[in-house]
Amino acid sequence: MAKPELGPEIRLSLQAQIYPLLQWVQRRLNLILSAVEAATCTAWLAAAAGLFLLFRLWPGGAGGTNMRGALLPALLVPLLGLLAGWWRGRRKHLNLAATAFWLDRSLRLQEIFSAALFCLERGCTGMFDREILARAEMAALRIKKPSWPLRPLYRRTLLAVAALLFMVLLPVALGPAFSRQAPSSSGLPSPLMDEEGGFLAREEEGQPVLPEELAGFLFSHDRELAERAAEALRAGDMEALAGLLREAGEEMGHSPAWSVAAQELEKLLAGGGELLPEEEHPGREQGIPPGPRSGDDPVWGGRPGEEPGTPPEEGWIGRVRREGENPSGEGRVRAGEGSGGREGEDDEAQPVAFAGRAGEEGMSREIKGEGGGLTGGEGEVNARGENTEVLAGGPGEEKTVITRSVDSPVFEYVLPDRDPRTPFAAALPQTARAAEEALARAGVPLEYEEYVRLYFQELAREFE
Amino acid sequence: MTMGETKLAVDKYRESLERVREEIHRVIIGQEEVVNLVLLALLCEGHVLLEGVPGIGKTMLVRALAGSLSLSFARIQFTPDLMPADILGTSIVMQNSKGGFDLRFEKGPVFAHLVLADEINRASPKTQAALLEAMQERTVTIRGENHRLPSPFQVLATQNPLEMEGTYPLPEAQVDRFFFKILVDYPSEAELVEIIQSTSGPNLPSCSPVLSREELLALQKAVREVVVPPNVAGYAARLVLATQPGEEAATAGIRRYVRYGAGPRGAQALVMAAKARALGMGRLNAGVEDLQEVVLPALRHRIGLNFDGLSEGASVDQLLLEVIKEVPVEKELPAELQEKGPPLDGGRKRKDGRAASGTRGL
Numbered sequence: 055m056a057k058p059e060l061g062p063e064i065r066l067s068l069q070a071q072i073y074p075l076l077q078w079v080q081r082r083l084n085l086i087l088s089a090v091e092a093a094t095c096t097a098w099l100a101a102a103a104g105l106f107l108l109f110r111l112w113p114g115g116a117g118g119t120n121m122r123g124a125l126l127p128a129l130l131v132p133l134l135g136l137l138a139g140w141w142r143g144r145r146k147h148l149n150l151a152a153t154a155f156w157l158d159r160s161l162r163l164q165e166i167f168s169a170a171l172f173c174l175e176r177g178c179t180g181m182f183d184r185e186i187l188a189r190a191e192m193a194a195l196r197i198k199k200p201s202w203p204l205r206p207l208y209r210r211t212l213l214a215v216a217a218l219l220f221m222v223l224l225p226v227a228l229g230p231a232f233s234r235q236a237p238s239s240s241g242l243p244s245p246l247m248d249e250e251g252g253f254l255a256r257e258e259e260g261q262p263v264l265p266e267e268l269a270g271f272l273f274s275h276d277r278e279l280a281e282r283a284a285e286a287l288r289a290g291d292m293e294a295l296a297g298l299l300r301e302a303g304e305e306m307g308h309s310p311a312w313s314v315a316a317q318e319l320e321k322l323l324a325g326g327g328e329l330l331p332e333e334e335h336p337g338r339e340q341g342i343p344p345g346p347r348s349g350d351d352p353v354w355g356g357r358p359g360e361e362p363g364t365p366p367e368e369g370w371i372g373r374v375r376r377e378g379e380n381p382s383g384e385g386r387v388r389a390g391e392g393s394g395g396r397e398g399e400d401d402e403a404q405p406v407a408f409a410g411r412a413g414e415e416g417m418s419r420e421i422k423g424e425g426g427g428l429t430g431g432e433g434e435v436n437a438r439g440e441n442t443e444v445l446a447g448g449p450g451e452e453k454t455v456i457t458r459s460v461d462s463p464v465f466e467y468v469l470p471d472r473d474p475r476t477p478f479a480a481a482l483p484q485t486a487r488a489a490e491e492a493l494a495r496a497g498v499p500l501e502y503e504e505y506v507r508l509y510f511q512e513l514a515r516e517f518e
Numbered sequence: 519m520t521m522g523e524t525k526l527a528v529d530k531y532r533e534s535l536e537r538v539r540e541e542i543h544r545v546i547i548g549q550e551e552v553v554n555l556v557l558l559a560l561l562c563e564g565h566v567l568l569e570g571v572p573g574i575g576k577t578m579l580v581r582a583l584a585g586s587l588s589l590s591f592a593r594i595q596f597t598p599d600l601m602p603a604d605i606l607g608t609s610i611v612m613q614n615s616k617g618g619f620d621l622r623f624e625k626g627p628v629f630a631h632l633v634l635a636d637e638i639n640r641a642s643p644k645t646q647a648a649l650l651e652a653m654q655e656r657t658v659t660i661r662g663e664n665h666r667l668p669s670p671f672q673v674l675a676t677q678n679p680l681e682m683e684g685t686y687p688l689p690e691a692q693v694d695r696f697f698f699k700i701l702v703d704y705p706s707e708a709e710l711v712e713i714i715q716s717t718s719g720p721n722l723p724s725c726s727p728v729l730s731r732e733e734l735l736a737l738q739k740a741v742r743e744v745v746v747p748p749n750v751a752g753y754a755a756r757l758v759l760a761t762q763p764g765e766e767a768a769t770a771g772i773r774r775y776v777r778y779g780a781g782p783r784g785a786q787a788l789v790m791a792a793k794a795r796a797l798g799m800g801r802l803n804a805g806v807e808d809l810q811e812v813v814l815p816a817l818r819h820r821i822g823l824n825f826d827g828l829s830e831g832a833s834v835d836q837l838l839l840e841v842i843k844e845v846p847v848e849k850e851l852p853a854e855l856q857e858k859g860p861p862l863d864g865g866r867k868r869k870d871g872r873a874a875s876g877t878r879g880l
Contacts, residue, residue: 083855087852146852148850148851148852148855149850151748151749151850152749152848152850152851155749155848155850155851156848156851156855158805159806159847159848164796164803164805164807165747165749165750165803165804165805165806166803168747168748168749168803169745169746169747169802169803171747172745172747172748173745180743180745181524181740181743182524182528182743182744182745182802182803183745184524185524185525185802186745186802186803189802
C-alpha cells in the first residue's frame, strides 16, 4: 500500500507508531504462516514416505528391493515437503490491510487500524479521519504483545506430526512379528521364487504352473492333502482348497502332536532311540509327553484323534509319502535313505514332511528301526553330526527317513524343500511369501491366500 | 473541523442520543433493544416497521420518540377505507380575498417529521403504495405539483402479526423500503410490574423534547461521515450475498428455504445502521460487530421464504444467524487466521425462542 502525502506531523506520528507496528506484525505473521506450512507439509509428506516405506518392508509387499532404494525417496520426500510448504506459506502472506484487520480482530480493536489505513489511503479527506488516526496511534502505543495465532496453526501441524509419529510407532507396535518378517522382503534371496524352475521364473518365462505342483508346494508334508488340493485346484473348487489349508493350519497350530513329537525326538536322540510303540503310549493322544521307552519302539504311527491301534496305512504316518499301493497295510513309507548323503533328494517324488530332506553328509545321525513298519521296528541311532535321520520300517521294506537339524529339531520336518543349510527361521518367511505369491499368480482368490498366511503364521508360532 | 472539535462533536452526539433514550424510557419501560433500533433508524433517516401483538407499546413508543424530539408528529390509523388522499393531502376549494375560489393543497399527515402508520397492513394496497412512494421519494406529487416532505422524515409503521384476516400484507417490494423491521416482544415480569406502577397512578409519564431538529440533522450527517474500512464493507457485501439462494456463498438453510434474498438496499441499510451504531457508541469507524448486531433488523424483511420454508416453519432470523456464523469475516485472511461468527443463539435468545435483534452495548 502506497503511503499517501500527509502533513508532516501526521507523517511523523505514523512513522513512529502505526506503520512500524503493522509491519512488525506483518513480518511475524508471515513468518509463522510460512513456518507452519513448511512444518505441516514436511510432516505429512514424511508420514506418507513412512507409509511407503512400511509397504515396501511389509512381508508380502513390494519385496525384493534393497533398503537404500526405499530409504532414498523416504528422505527426499520430506525435503520436498519442506520446500513446498515454505512456498505455500509464502502464497498466504498477508498484506498490510489484512495484517491490520487481523490485529483489529485479534485484539478486539473494533477495526481501528483498518479504518486508519483506509483513511491514510484516501488522504485523510473525511471529517473523522484525523481523529481515527489519532485513536489508532493511541491503540498502537498500548499494544505490547499481540496474541499470535499459534494455536490454530499448531493444530494443523500437530495433526501432521501425529500422523508421522503413528507411522514411526506402527512397526514398533507390531512388534517382533514385523521386525522378524521384515528382512524377508528387504532383499534376501528367494530361491523358491527366483531360482531356475521356481514359480516366478516360470511365470516370467510364460510357463504355466500345474495344480499338482502348487498343491505339492502347499502341502509338501502331506501327500494326501496335496492330492486333494490338486483335485480342488483342477476343479476350481476354492472352498475345498480353503478347507484343506484351514485343516493344515489347525494341525500346525493346535495339534499337541508336534510338541509330543519334538520331545520324543529329543529324548530319542539323547537316549539312543528309545521310542514306545504307539499303543504303549496313550498319553500321546492327549498330548502328554511320553516317558522313557524301549529301544525297539518305532518312531510313531498315529496322530491325535486316531484310535490306538489304527492300521498304519490309515494313520498319519501311513499317509506320508506313500509310494504305490500297500495292500498289506503295514504303512510302509519310503524316503531318502538317511545314510548321511543327499540320497533323499534323488527320489522320484519330492521329499515330504517326515521323510524330510536327508541330512547333509557328515551332518546327520541315522536312526533305523526294524520291525512292523510304522508300528514296530528297531531303532538305530547313528550320530554323524548335527542332523539326524530316523528310519522306520522293517527289513527290506520301505523306510521313512526323518531328518532334523540341531537348531530346529522338529521343524526340520516341515518345509522339506528348503536348503538344509538355511536355518528354519530364515526359510519360513521366504516360503510363506513364495506360497502367497504362487497362490496369487495361480489366480486363487485373496481370501484363500489368507488361509495360507494363517498356516504359515501358525507354523511360525509353533516354531517360537 | 480540527481533531479536538471532532472529539467534542462526537461526545456531544453521544450525549444527545443518550438524552433521547432516557426520555423515551420515561414512558417506555423495557424494550431497550427496540428503542435503540428505532434511534438507529432515526439517525439513518430510515423508516421502521414495528411488528408485534396489540398492546405492547408500539404506538406509545413512537409517541414517546416524537415527544422527545422537537419534531412534528402525525398518526394515521390505517383502515380498509383509507384513501391515498387521506394520507398525502388533497386540493380543496377555498374562497380567496377577491371573493373567487382557488384550489389549495391541504397537506396530509404524511407531511409531518414523524409519521406513525398504525396497522399499515389494514389499508388497501393503493393507499399503502401512496405512503410507501412518499417514503421512498420523500416527495408527494398532487395534480402535477411536487411537494417535498419535511426533513427529517421518518415513518414508523406498525402491524399486527396475528390478525391477518381482512388485511393486505405489504408486498415484498414495499416492505423492502423499510430500513428496519423490528419485532416488539412482550415485556418481562419486572418490566410489566414497572409499567403497571407507572401507568396506573394519577400522573401519567410524558416526554419533553431534548433534541432539536438541527441537532438531529447534524447527527444524521455525522453518521454518514463514519468510516467503513474496505474489509468491513466487504464483509457486509458477503453477508448480503449469502442471503441469496443462488449465490455460491449462500448457506445450506438459505439454499433450502429462501426464495429471494436481500439486495443492494439491504446492504446499504446494513452499513448505515452499522455506522449509526458505531457513532452511538462513540466510535468513528464501523466494525464487524456493528454489522453483526444489525443484520437481523436490517435484513429479516428482505428475505422471502419459499414453499419449503413456509411449510416447514423456517425462521428467517435463524437463517440469518446461520449466515452470520458461516460467512467468513475476512476473505483475504488464511483459514487459520479467520474467526467464525458468533454462536447461533449468541446468548441473545428470548424467552419465546425468537432471536432478538441486536444493539448490544449501544
